[in-house]
Amino acid sequence: FQVTDRIYQVRGFDISNMTIIEGSRGVIVIDPLVSSEIARAGIELYFQHRGRKPVTAVIYSHSHVDHFGGVRGVIDEADVKAGNVVIIAPDKFMEEVTKETILAGTPMLRRAMFQFGGLLPKGPRAQVDAGLGKVISRGTVTLIPPTQIIKQPIEVHTIDGVEMIFQLTPDTEAPAEMHMFYPGLRALNLAENATHNLHNIYPIRGAQVRDANAWAKYLNEARDRFATKADVVFAQHHWPVWGNARLLDYLAKQRDTYKYLHDQTLRLMSHGLKASEIAERLALPKSLEKEWHVRGYYGTFSHNAKAVYQRYLGWYDANPANLNPLPPVERAKKTIAYMGGAAAAIARAREDFAKGEYRWVADAMSQV
Template structure:
């Protein structure tokens, strides 16, 4: 891309179009006064030139994402942008407003809704839509409605299954990796955080979930919410396992959820998730063109800024479509000629038209890790080389590399030479081996931190930059405490099976090998019965058991069940049998560690 192309102002004009007002100051606090969001910290991106410590293309993206406030998309459709990682869309109806994707935290969602109401009136929230089950699209729901509010909550089929899978089952690991994904512990500024490519950062307020009351199950399904007609398109397996776009025919406005944004997205996010399907992603974008392309005057998404005008919309969507199809098909072509995922990532090039399209650049995803994800989806973790079938884990590898190189000092000298020669990638790999072999070696930690910093400052992909810089930060400082925790309202949204699953994944298998116990759970408010059995270290449960014999029978409501699993005890719960069984079971559970080490052993 030529230097002059950085002067293209079209995106900046689109990002500013429809601006109504900003939140001033751009700071959101929780009830205790703790700052959970600070958009003002990123305001310098919009006025300062790109420094040497930031890739100029990524700085440009940051300047676009740093804009915050209330924006009019089209008549009766508004967005809150720049007050969290995602956008919150507000569709005006006959009696009030339909809220789409209420941000990460209740505090930022409430602040955004308040900003809207100050300029559009005290309209009640008449419906909520979750486009998909990522936390930045539902976590702030308690900031726009309460649990007892009788409004429809609309989501794609299987929303709850995947919301729980990502945010509860693997939630601790994903949120910890998410600290690197967002560089949460590094200071905001040219040396550190300058955004996430998809938005600036994630808020750190109260996260909740109110389960959907209306499922969208098929493309073409129409629902009238507060007098507004919504036409839905199901897009499972794209940016999320359960996702949907929707079209507003009377507003001629197409919402692409997170399926077409101003960046190459992730096929496998670095924070961890299920691998996404680039093939169907491309096909669903093409289906959106077929279904709505001739009728839409504006296309907008749950991140970034809209695109207006028929010709520009079709160009934008078709290039996004081609981007995912190309990565998928070329990765398969090269895979079938013997290339591994790492080799494909080094060799693949985008067509010039896509490489030069700003919205196709890798600010959030990257060509490199996306084609590795395609390889993983089809071939798994193993590249077929038997030498890679049974490798040592990182600490054992590090010890052997250091020994083979003649000790930590000689290995460190070699790593410094690679760094001095500009081979930062191998310098980082070698220095990491030393750190894992000798975690307290200050010279190795300092060199690795320096190399990771240099890699971060050169990265166009924001999430790569953030991983590099957060790793450097944690080599020099204590591990950053994970600030985001799932609120009790997230737990209350779980089904009984999901609550029991959450218990089962905490059982310490080796300590439970010799234990055998059984519990019968009678959930009175749901009229459900479950039998739970622990054997061979596995905690199994199933509904409507034929055999109702058990060491302990508990009769209780679902709220009492959740309270019991949360440590509140048996007060008020009817029980029969050996209550010691419950103590034995709870004694076998491990507590998740939200602050586990990543860049060190």
């Protein structure tokens, strides 16, 4: 897909997008998808339409695997070692990649199977897509370490003839992330901080909770500094927004959504509500609730509000009974016995199920 003059994207090949910018000598690849086979197919598709050119630079917008895993499908490490290709990444990129894919890698990968449904059959009653894009590709995940790290809050570089202003956005959608503005092309790339759905302050695959306040702050900074001079805004998932008035409105509402989530969770926390009570009560205000691009097609207000609570107060809800309860199996046995045994509990659950009380039935029956 063409984004604007000299900027193209491969979309629909993987959960994420690969962005290709045409430079003076060759092309700059931003985020080479999840696996090398799919990244190779993606860049070949681009070459078919735009002609074969050398890859002169790779940029990793942030530290998640769907933004670097296919790198060996678009470049050869020998060319990096020979100095023919630069790889640019945000500050602390390698440290954060190590935390998510190695230190917490095993349980996070296991839980990602539940979040994205990768093992389900495909179809309308099974896996439709993965929210942020199509399914996660299952090829070979690779990594070549960056050769150039963006360390200052704002840095300006010319990469293969293209002027780029990098804006670090730590502790937003990823702990190491950055936006990019290309002033000559009047195009703003917001990595994964503005997508066409409410994103996750806490992804249910498991991760350190993110900072909704920082997220809003950096979107606001990008809007003030760059968006007024942009004709298109795009990200490394989903599709662009064209037209200056439309993209300013889009970014204001994205910013306001994360800020509202943060501020209103804190307000209700101060009134003494627990995370689950805040999650039940919090909803978008009228000014935002009718906007498609902030609705919960990926994250939800409910579990994100709990994440804001967790960031400030942790998992404990200050009820002593919840500090050291019996572990799940022992607790379930006693609870079901108190209910009069499994058969009695299931009989009542069937009645409630027929009445549509699905949340309660799922909760009670998870103990049988």
